[in-house]
Amino acid sequence: DAKTTQPTSMDCAEGRAANLPCNHSTISGNEYVYWYRQIHSQGPQYIIHGLKNNETNEMASLIITEDRKSSTLILPHATLRDTAVYYCIVRVAGAGSYQLTFGKGTKLSVIP
Amino acid sequence: SQTIHQWPATLVQPVGSPLSLECTVEGTSNPNLYWYRQAAGRGLQLLFYSVGIGQISSEVPQNLSASRPQDRQFILSSKKLLLSDSGFYLCAWTSGGAYEQYFGPGTRLTVT
Numbered sequence: 001d002a003k004t005t006q007p008t009s010m011d012c013a014e015g016r017a018a019n020l021p022c023n024h025s026t027i028s029g030n031e032y033v034y035w036y037r038q039i040h041s042q043g044p045q046y047i048i049h050g051l052k053n054n055e056t057n058e059m060a061s062l063i064i065t066e067d068r069k070s071s072t073l074i075l076p077h078a079t080l081r082d083t084a085v086y087y088c089i090v091r092v093a094g095a096g097s098y099q100l101t102f103g104k105g106t107k108l109s110v111i112p
Numbered sequence: 113s114q115t116i117h118q119w120p121a122t123l124v125q126p127v128g129s130p131l132s133l134e135c136t137v138e139g140t141s142n143p144n145l146y147w148y149r150q151a152a153g154r155g156l157q158l159l160f161y162s163v164g165i166g167q168i169s170s171e172v173p174q175n176l177s178a179s180r181p182q183d184r185q186f187i188l189s190s191k192k193l194l195l196s197d198s199g200f201y202l203c204a205w206t207s208g209g210a211y212e213q214y215f216g217p218g219t220r221l222t223v224t
Contacts (some may be wrong), residue, residue: 007159032211034212038206041173041200041220042216042217042218043202043204043215043216043217043218044156044202044204044213044215045215046212046213046214049211049212087155099158099161099171100156100158100159100213102115103155104154105155
């Protein structure tokens with residue numbers, strides 16, 4: 001699986017958009033970009049995934065650059081409950097691809 | 113809807129004692145099941161995964177073992193705990209080929 005690079009920490013004002021970047025310059029053509037988050041003392045929570053098109057769901061938007069070497073997770077209106085560690089993961093999807101490799105992620109602090 | 117349960121939520125055990133952590137999934141059949149460990153201040157490490165009853169794959173050699181006696185039951189065990197076994201143990205499931213994994217609430221183990 002391709003390696004990802006994320007900033008260690010970020011702050012965001014409550015109500016503003018939180019933009020979390022991720023670099024994955026060695027991503028291969030069949031690898032997806034996944035985002036998870038982990039609120040303190042809880043299990044990780046799936047947020048969103050994408051291959052090459054931008055994606056949006058009720059939680060967030062995922063913007064993937066045209067060369068697929070980087071992506072940005074956008075939380076449109078951050079709340080205090082969005083304070084968590086956010087993990088960007090790149091891996092092949094489908095049968096036979098079992099492991100999620102979590103790095104250190106980005107600790108997002110939403111400030112009142 | 114699908115739910116995943118883990119127990120106990122917290123556990124304090126002396127060095128050398130045995131361990132048994134249980135994970136069950138409801139609302140799905142033939143899930144892929146996973147055990148992860150998160151040491152304090154570190155990322156998640158995959159320990160074991162299972163694609164079916166009695167089928168266990170180990171990712172990290174250590175004094176832990178896993179078993180899957182029933183389709184939706186996954187057990188993590190140890191005969192003799194070490195101090196280094198302390199951590200946050202997470203069970204997760206996915207349906208084969210699905211894009212996302214769903215995590216349980218976790219068990220916080222402290223070995224003293």
